[in-house]
């Protein structure tokens with residue numbers, strides 16, 4: 397690697413004033429200590445407690461949905477979101493191959509089959525234009541439901557994912573959902589604080605999912621949420637994620653197979669403290685984009701990914717797109733050796749042994765992008781730049 401990359405690495409370390417810069421770290425202060433201590437001191441650390449309700453209400457307000465149901469992680473949120481959206485065993489669910497494993501796993505937990513679609517280079521998320529012409533070829537509507545003519549399975553839903561906090565082409569996807577009679581469930585795991593034309597992501601689909609894992613923009617340690625404007629579905633999601641227990645003063649009666657997916661109060665306490673800082677995180681993330689813009693001007697063969705014009709993104713993970721003149725693994729090797737933690741994008745789902753036989757459309761853009769994407773340190777800075 398040449399001098400420019402050395403300067404870039406030094407520049408990143410200078411921004412963070414560190415010799416080793418992690419990819420994404422949580423940021424805590426006295427608030428987290430105060431709220432978590434409150435749980436420990438009062439004994440309300442587990443499955444019931446006031447912080448869970450507070451976190452759900454404040455999150456729903458921030459996102460602009462009627463209800464949020466807090467759960468143990470984003471994968472669980474996706475699982476239940478898909479289930480309450482009506483995905484059943486042997487259905488197919490359209491989803492990007494270029495995503496984190498959780499999206500495909502959640503589809504599988506429903507007994508359904510992931511069906512992989514390609515992404516758009518402008519958003520790094522699903523390409524509605526390519527999907528439309530693909531569905532015209534391979535599917536047909538029978539009695540108001542979409543079927544895959546090749547596999548004879550029902551295609552029930554699709555799951556757009558807002559990659560690294562950049563909103564997908566939402567208007568076009570909503571039009572597709574209507575045209576093809578599909579439900580959609582947003583995987584908004586990475587996009588808390590991301591807006592599509594002024595409306596928050598995770599509020600478009602019938603039911604949507606979010607994650608608060610330790611590396612996300614806001615963390616509850618581990619956690620997730622199901623988001624919806626449908627009160628009935630929210631109540632059902634809450635029921636399913638709390639072992640489907642029928643409320644009663646002392647009896648243990650459960651009316652279906654449920655899941656022990658509820659978020660513990662101690663995690664929700666952490667989340668309440670983090671929500672108070674979310675606006676600040678978003679400002680700092682954008683300040684970091686401007687810093688990186690200055691640093692990349694001298695880098696040959698690499699550009700900072702800025703996302704599409706329709707998206708006001710949270711810039712969860714900062715992204716370099718390399719051109720073919722550069723070898724991704726050499727770039728990753730160099731930056732990591734320099735103490736600038738960097739990671740490639742996920743190996744696409746269609747290449748993993750569990751999913752290699754799943755139906756898939758042409759994944760040309762995915763196959764190019766998988767070799768060209770490098771994520772660089774993205775922790776919001778604590779002090780104003």
Ligand SMILES: *Cc1c(COP(=O)(O)O)cnc(C)c1O
Pocket residue numbers: 469470471472495496498499557583585586606607608609619620
């Ligand atoms: C983080 C993430 C999830 C959920 O992950 P959990 O670790 O289960 O909270 C789901 N989808 C995507 C795209 C993610 O990045």
